[in-house]
Amino acid sequence: MLGTGAADGWPNAWCPEPCCTSLVDAGILRTNTSALVDRVLLIDPGSEAPSQAMRSNISLAGVKYVLASHLHPDHLDASFLMHRSWVNPEPLTVVGPKPVIEECQQWTRDGNVRFVTVTAGQDLVLGPYRVRALPATHEAHGEALLYAIAGPDATILWGTDTGPWEPRAKPMLAGTRFDLVLLEETFGDKHDHTDVHHDLTSFATAVSQLREWGCADGRTDVVAIHLSHHNPSPEMLYLRLRDVGARAVPDGTPILAGGVRSALTLDA
Ligand SMILES: [Zn+2]
Numbered sequence: 115m116l117g118t119g120a121a122d123g124w125p126n127a128w129c130p131e132p133c134c135t136s137l138v139d140a141g142i143l144r145t146n147t148s149a150l151v152d153r154v155l156l157i158d159p160g161s162e163a164p165s166q167a168m169r170s171n172i173s174l175a176g177v178k179y180v181l182a183s184h185l186h187p188d189h190l191d192a193s194f195l196m197h198r199s200w201v202n203p204e205p206l207t208v209v210g211p212k213p214v215i216e217e218c219q220q221w222t223r224d225g226n227v228r229f230v231t232v233t234a235g236q237d238l239v240l241g242p243y244r245v246r247a248l249p250a251t252h253e254a255h256g257e258a259l260l261y262a263i264a265g266p267d268a269t270i271l272w273g274t275d276t277g278p279w280e281p282r283a284k285p286m287l288a289g290t291r292f293d294l295v296l297l298e299e300t301f302g303d304k305h306d307h308t309d310v311h312h313d314l315t316s317f318a319t320a321v322s323q324l325r326e327w328g329c330a331d332g333r334t335d336v337v338a339i340h341l342s343h344h345n346p347s348p349e350m351l352y353l354r355l356r357d358v359g360a361r362a363v364p365d366g367t368p369i370l371a372g373g374v375r376s377a378l379t380l381d382a
């Protein structure tokens with residue numbers, strides 16, 4: 115996980131309350147949610163993604179595929195395409211819903227970048243990864259997507275940003291068991307929000323639905339992402355998530371999904 119925070123990060127830099135000031139004092143920072151899979155597949159390249167990778171001592175030079183969920187700036191800052199075009203002529207495939215691709219196309223004329231527009235329900239193959247675009251319950255100047263990703267070693271569900279499962283998602287998810295579920299839990303104990311994000315209660319419901327549908331079982335690693343300052347203190351949040359069989363991790367945490375590889379062989 116490159117980043118695990120909500121759009122405003124946690125702490126929110128403008129918040130005067132202890133939920134944020136205590137973390138500022140402790141130097142604990144969650145930045146915009148994004149992930150790098152096997153160092154070749156970058157998911158949700160928000161404006162902070164390149165710096166997140168640098169702070170984790172990880173180069174993005176080997177990235178071959180980019181998946182973007184929706185147009186909000188914490189999930190897509192397309193200027194990365196310009197920055198990359200100055201230094202890296204290797205082929206890159208960028209996948210996203212129509213508004214994402216239209217935004218990206220304004221940032222590069224690099225012929226080595228291939229753009230793929232997807233919509234909910236569509237499947238595609240990216241090298242060793244099979245990807246299914248799923249409908250998100252979100253509002254994002256056009257379509258917002260979630261992604262089911264089946265790689266050589268593990269299956270991953272990318273579940274941000276979204277509220278309760280969109281009705282069309284269930285049949286699209288059914289039959290896939292995930293090794294790793296990365297599901298947003300933006301609002302913690304704040305419940306007076308619109309249904310385009312999760313709080314702790316709706317997160318628990320969404321996870322239990324995945325279990326009912328056979329998409330998650332006892333071996334599935336369920337990780338709450340896109341966390342904001344509306345959540346309980348970090349220590350309390352970890353306990354609350356443990357109650358529903360989930361966890362949260364700090365920014366920059368490596369997650370070994372599927373259990374096939376040994377961490378010792380990753381750089382071999
Ligand atoms: Zn977001």
Ligand SMILES: [Zn+2]
Nearest residue numbers: 186252254275
């Ligand atoms: Zn969003």
